Amino acid sequence: MPSDNEDESILNPHEGDPLGREVVDASQESEAEQEAEYYGWLRRKQAAAGERRAPLQLWLVSYSDFMTILLIFFLAMYAYTHMAKVSLLKSSSQKISYQAFADIVRRLKTNLGSNLEVISGVDKVVLQLRDKILFESGHAELTPNAMRTLEELANSIKLVEGDVIVQGHTDNIPVTGGPYRSNWELSAARAFSVIAALTQAGVVPERLSAWGFGEYRPLVANDKEDNRLQNRRIEIVILKKKGTEETKSPLF
Numbered sequence: 001m002p003s004d005n006e007d008e009s010i011l012n013p014h015e016g017d018p019l020g021r022e023v024v025d026a027s028q029e030s031e032a033e034q035e036a037e038y039y040g041w042l043r044r045k046q047a048a049a050g051e052r053r054a055p056l057q058l059w060l061v062s063y064s065d066f067m068t069i070l071l072i073f074f075l076a077m078y079a080y081t082h083m084a085k086v087s088l089l090k091s092s093s094q095k096i097s098y099q100a101f102a103d104i105v106r107r108l109k110t111n112l113g114s115n116l117e118v119i120s121g122v123d124k125v126v127l128q129l130r131d132k133i134l135f136e137s138g139h140a141e142l143t144p145n146a147m148r149t150l151e152e153l154a155n156s157i158k159l160v161e162g163d164v165i166v167q168g169h170t171d172n173i174p175v176t177g178g179p180y181r182s183n184w185e186l187s188a189a190r191a192f193s194v195i196a197a198l199t200q201a202g203v204v205p206e207r208l209s210a211w212g213f214g215e216y217r218p219l220v221a222n223d224k225e226d227n228r229l230q231n232r233r234i235e236i237v238i239l240k241k242k243g244t245e246e247t248k249s250p251l252f
Helices: 004-011 031-057 059-093 098-115 144-157 183-200 225-231
Strands: 116-120 124-130 164-169 208-214 233-239
Touching: 098 116, 098 124, 098 144, 144 183, 144 233, 164 183, 183 208, 183 233
Parallel strands: 164 208
Antiparallel strands: 116 124, 124 233, 164 233
């Protein structure tokens, strides 16, 4: 049977735990210890609550993956567009061969017929244009149709290398009246009109020069009207650069 002292030790919490555990009076704990214990319990409670909510928020993982993939897709599309623009600029700056140039001009020949002739030599390509598709008789101003024709030719000339010489030629019928005193002046003025049109269409001026030959370099004798029609012409001469392919036979 327990003694009175043993009963007092059991009933008195300040004397110790019967099992040997230390019993701490809450009134003896410092305020800092109580606060640390409370917030530690609160954090454990919040962590446990977070663990319970975690399975309900798993959709955020899939959503973030989807947004990442979508961002990568748009970045790839932007890069593809940028590379396509660079490739287009490079291809537009590349020059084509003189044979390819002649093939492009051939499409114009189907519309202009005998008014356009293309002659390819070892060191040059010559485009012969009859004056009637470019000018009115005795004038050096280009007609509206001539402007469209020269614009199409300019787009082709820009694709090949080499200097461009525009030569004006007339027949041997003397010029009477008007602003031009001779066929020389008329042929030179016509050559300069063509140069202005080519420049306006985008051919760089550094490549261009104009020559006027008047009546002194005819293709055929000026003894009848058909021959004089052939001699009244504009010749656009593209000088081949060294190192390019050489076509010795005429293309047409």
